[in-house]
Amino acid sequence: MSLLQEEREIILNNEYVDTFDFAEVKEFITNASKDLFISHHFKKKAADKMLVQPRGGFPTYEKQYALYEFFVDANVDVLPLTIDSNTRLNDYGTAKKMLRLSEENDIDMLNGYPLVNHGYRTTRKMITHFNKPVSLRHGTPDARLLIETALASGIFEIEGGPITYLLPYSKNFPLDKAFLYWKYVERVCANYSDLNEPINRESFGPLTATLVPPSITIVIQLLEMLLSLEEGVKSFSVSFAQQGSMNQDIVTGAVLKKLAKHYAEEINCGDAMINLVYHQWMGAFPMNKDYAEQLINLATVIARMVSADKIITKTREEASGIPTKEANAKTVANTQYTLGILNGLPNVVDEEEEEILTLEVMAIMEAVFNDPADTLWRKVFNSIKNGIIDVPFSPHIINHNNMITIRDAKKNIRIIKRGNVPIPDRCYAYEKGQCDLTKDTTSIVNDIIHDIGIMQ
Amino acid sequence: MSLLQEEREIILNNEYVDTFDFAEVKEFITNASKDLFISHHFKKKAADKMLVQPRGGFPTYEKQYALYEFFVDANVDVLPLTIDSNTRLNDYGTAKKMLRLSEENDIDMLNGYPLVNHGYRTTRKMITHFNKPVSLRHGTPDARLLIETALASGIFEIEGGPITYLLPYSKNFPLDKAFLYWKYVERVCANYSDLNEPINRESFGPLTATLVPPSITIVIQLLEMLLSLEEGVKSFSVSFAQQGSMNQDIVTGAVLKKLAKHYAEEINCGDAMINLVYHQWMGAFPMNKDYAEQLINLATVIARMVSADKIITKTREEASGIPTKEANAKTVANTQYTLGILNGLPNVVDEEEEEILTLEVMAIMEAVFNDPADTLWRKVFNSIKNGIIDVPFSPHIINHNNMITIRDAKKNIRIIKRGNVPIPDRCYAYEKGQCDLTKDTTSIVNDIIHDIGIMQ
Amino acid sequence: MKVVTGVVGNDIHVVANRLIDLSLQARGYEVFNLGVNTYLEEFFDAVIETGAEVLLISSLNGEAEGWGREVPRLKAKYKKLDDVIMMIGGNLVVGTGNAEDIIPRYKGYGFDIVCHQVDLNTGLDSLEEMLIERNLK
């Protein structure tokens, strides 16, 4: 028995899991409908049709089922399965208790679907019934059990990664462990990918959704992609969220796509399919629901300018808590309508901005590769630890927090203090050159507050 | 006494008009607040702030006043005054009767504000109270009395023109008379322009809002501009409506701006201020009000891509009749919000499309100028009569209706039958080259039906 | 085969009128299009003048009901109109109405083919059928 298989048996031998039938799961995936694989949809989709995926997860099977019915009526392309926060912390005991309370009292006691507690045998019924690709959204540093359950259920897109699911959410979870736990996930996804269409992995580009400069976003997307491809994953989605400047989004998308291809080829994984995902604004939303809808629509337009393969939507109720299924379905219908009427998109290329951003990303990547550690994940770990990668507004103790960013007059995010991040001097001068640096720090702090709340 | 002044006294000596005090009106305009002049706002506005103007007109003074209160709360930049259809047909008698019925029964018996019946003394109170620029929207071929009343009321932007207010709306009104009536309007606007800030004239670019190719739209905009400038008008807005392809809109805006400047200079009127106005989609709207809002928001985004100086908005209730004042104000607030969050617009240039369109427009303009008639208006009249200018879907008997247009795959409007319009061969080949012309006419008619209903 | 067409009454729906014109031409008819905003008398005058075999009236704003009642009286004034195929199409009532009530009513006014909210090509197909039926094609 391989070491991986040994580890899998330990992981799946859990008091909250019914007997895990490896052979049956393998059989299921081998014969599963191709419609369940988002990788299959990416492959066959018309060049112009962006897939639309909302957000959403409810504790009980019945409510999740009802949500999916709404989504299908609204012409959804990809169904979401958002996991509750207890499961994210591997606290299956609390999740079980809260699930029972939710079922008995008809009140939601969890902010998502406790997949491990429901189990794959139950969940698979729902997934195969709707026969649409499902995307797993969680935020779990140790997602081994969760992902095994998801794949066995027929969920063939797994979001997350060791960096993107840790640095925005946790203060203390050990980053080195997260890398190892995700290595397991990549391998399981890779193994199953040989049976039918490939399992798609997706990185979570928005990170802290707070003034993260595109160079940092792209570097982390590329690194999580490489960590996944080197384990054998054959379909991977890089992603980022609306940043506040249409032009910066277009430039970010172009550089991200170009460099993803470049670095995938560098490790001889040019055969893997790389997709681009765009998140509608992930920062603070306006309380005014009409304004929220304007913001959502604008994000859809920009996603098309960026030529995203998939868009992940928000709702008009974003600022006021967990959206109703009606609001969620309405966003899907509106987004599909907008995509239908959005024609004749111009081809936009900003060569100067692309060059600057490319140089920045390549310099950081080179610094990571130059770390003396023996494996890529250790190089990345060290680079975060020593501040070569620095994520603004990450709460994690390992993050340096020495990079400072603000918006320029056109609302592009610019680096005005690079910390330990090896932004080349020429690029650094360019970034600072776009900003008014004569202000004192108090004014800059006020600007940052304003820049964060730009959409409100 | 000049001939013009003689004509003015005849026009203003009308049983529906209180004594018109020329001296008092002159005095009023001379001392009027600069805030009432849209030309003043165009001059001082920040490069990036597009002025927002909704639509709307109610029969009674009270309702119109209430509408303006709503608009001001919603942060409007330009107030509209839409005139009722009786006044448009110079039927002041019926307008008077219907106004009285509206006042007595609290039911709107008119689809706009009967300005002539209200008179300038009354209306001026409202206009000066709100102290915002007001734009007169009517659709009147003989607007002489109406415009005199508007200017005396403090309305310093006049929409319309002999072609754009006639060809889309009328079957039989004589076009030659329309030219002469509008010549009067231009002269009165020009005369008043010396007293304070210039009166702004605006052409109505949407025309029939049905598959009009950009070359025809631009030619008519340029000709109405020239007819206005040659009478001494010093501030003129050219306009067009959302066409269905973002790129075609951007190209249209660029060519229209460039050629407006060019032809204004050709007649030594380079000192006139030329502004660009963008109309949100003027074709059939979706019945679904949520979808209507998506369409409206998209139009706002495109208006910014086009760098319009002013946008004229629609409402979510467009498909279901005359919008409420609440719906109207909501669109204004939403549009202002979107303009606020719409940052970092890319600079888009499509050289090939711009070249083709420029060649087309210049060829048609040359053909118009080459007409042997002695004045510009007669050249234009002859050019419409002989089909050098041909407006698709105009109901007017003088219009040739021999040009056929359809949408290509990117939803650009393309000319597939040029009729008598002197589209240069190279451009004509290019336009047809974008389309699938192997289809039979029945399929093409089905395509046209689909192309007209593209936003529904 | 000559066809006189146009939109009856105070109806300015030019789009349908233009598409009917194009479609008729595509099917090989010689079209005399009177455009929008046409009075009933003008239609009959044009049929006489051109010697058309078909008169195709369209109405989109629902006001045809009012004009329809006058057809028999007006038609009676003209000679040689008995063989002309009279067709009407569009939205034939104000508000909603169902075809079962509407078609007999308009046939009573003297129309041979009545298309209420019928697709343009379907309508023109029924015209072909009638022409074949009457051995005119």
Added chain:
Amino acid sequence: MKVVTGVVGNDIHVVANRLIDLSLQARGYEVFNLGVNTYLEEFFDAVIETGAEVLLISSLNGEAEGWGREVPRLKAKYKKLDDVIMMIGGNLVVGTGNAEDIIPRYKGYGFDIVCHQVDLNTGLDSLEEMLIERNLK
């Protein structure tokens, strides 16, 4: 002048925390930022360890109420904390509440400066004032 700062409890509001850090640095303080998700004991430990003159706790999710009550008991365990200026700011109650009730309550817990929903710079200005008042600056 040394300041220990951080966000108390299960509160992950990192944005405010980073901005407080930046603003304190801009005003010339030496900042020891414990970050989000910090327990009360950790704050007091850090003050002792660094010899800080100021402890600035922030709380954004409204849970400070629960922690506040424990401050007097905990503070009593540590020696040499009597001269430390204790400041708290942010959203200090769950739901809505008014400053008139909240400020005395938190002063009762031992805080010298209480800023409920107060602008960051205004809050830091009151800190300066107190430092001058106590002849520490």
